[in-house]
Amino acid sequence: MSYCVNCGVELDETAGVCPLCETQVYHPRYPVNHTASKPFPTNRAEVSMASRREVALLITVMFVSVALCCGLLNLFLRTQRIWSLYIIGAVLTLWVWSVPPLLKNIPLWFRLFLDVIAVGTYVFLIAVDLDGINWFMGLALPILSLLMAVMLFLGISMGGGRSILSGMTLVIGTIGVFLFGVELFIDFWITGAYHPTWSIAVLATSAALVVPLIVVRRVPNLREEARRRFHL
Ligand SMILES: [Zn+2]
Numbered sequence: 637m638s639y640c641v642n643c644g645v646e647l648d649e650t651a652g653v654c655p656l657c658e659t660q661v662y663h664p665r666y667p668v669n670h671t672a673s674k675p676f677p678t679n680r681a682e683v684s685m686a687s688r689r690e691v692a693l694l695i696t697v698m699f700v701s702v703a704l705c706c707g708l709l710n711l712f713l714r715t716q717r718i719w720s721l722y723i724i725g726a727v728l729t730l731w732v733w734s735v736p737p738l739l740k741n742i743p744l745w746f747r748l749f750l751d752v753i754a755v756g757t758y759v760f761l762i763a764v765d766l767d768g769i770n771w772f773m774g775l776a777l778p779i780l781s782l783l784m785a786v787m788l789f790l791g792i793s794m795g796g797g798r799s800i801l802s803g804m805t806l807v808i809g810t811i812g813v814f815l816f817g818v819e820l821f822i823d824f825w826i827t828g829a830y831h832p833t834w835s836i837a838v839l840a841t842s843a844a845l846v847v848p849l850i851v852v853r854r855v856p857n858l859r860e861e862a863r864r865r866f867h868l
Pocket of ligand 1 (some may be wrong): 640641642643644645654655656657658659
């Protein structure tokens, strides 16, 4: 067994030079064995990436088998409600979220639009099953519409390849506005009047984060400093 005289790494009998520091190997008692097989492959190659089509197919198969298993279980474990439809609906929603973007280069705003439509349809079907059209129209629909508006705003404003700093500012700001709207709708649905509590705290926190981010983005020196520190 030889060791590299320069860096001390243990050397295979077939190594003519050290694999780490490329120092010539010379051992008077154990000459380099040129005939034995090398411990590493000698030609470089890259593992080919799985194609997006194959990943989409794999996800689809997984979702279909989950849906089928739940449907079959539901047949054997009969209950009052067809509970498996809830899981199948959730699986369909997840499918809309994950598979279409793998197959086509869909613009961001349209992807987010599809995602919200999928969630809305799922919530609507739950409402139909639970005789909850009342709460769907009064509470869920306004919140979903606001979510749609927020997602379209984010999708259109972030679609053109913005910097991470602007992206963070936009996302934090819209989360604050969205949660403010959620509390507004919940208050109006329950009491008919608006009594702000937690959403004001969220809105204040998001404003407290957005203002410094805008300042950092506007001042070139600060922006450079932030890029360097946070590897943006
Ligand atoms: Zn070495």
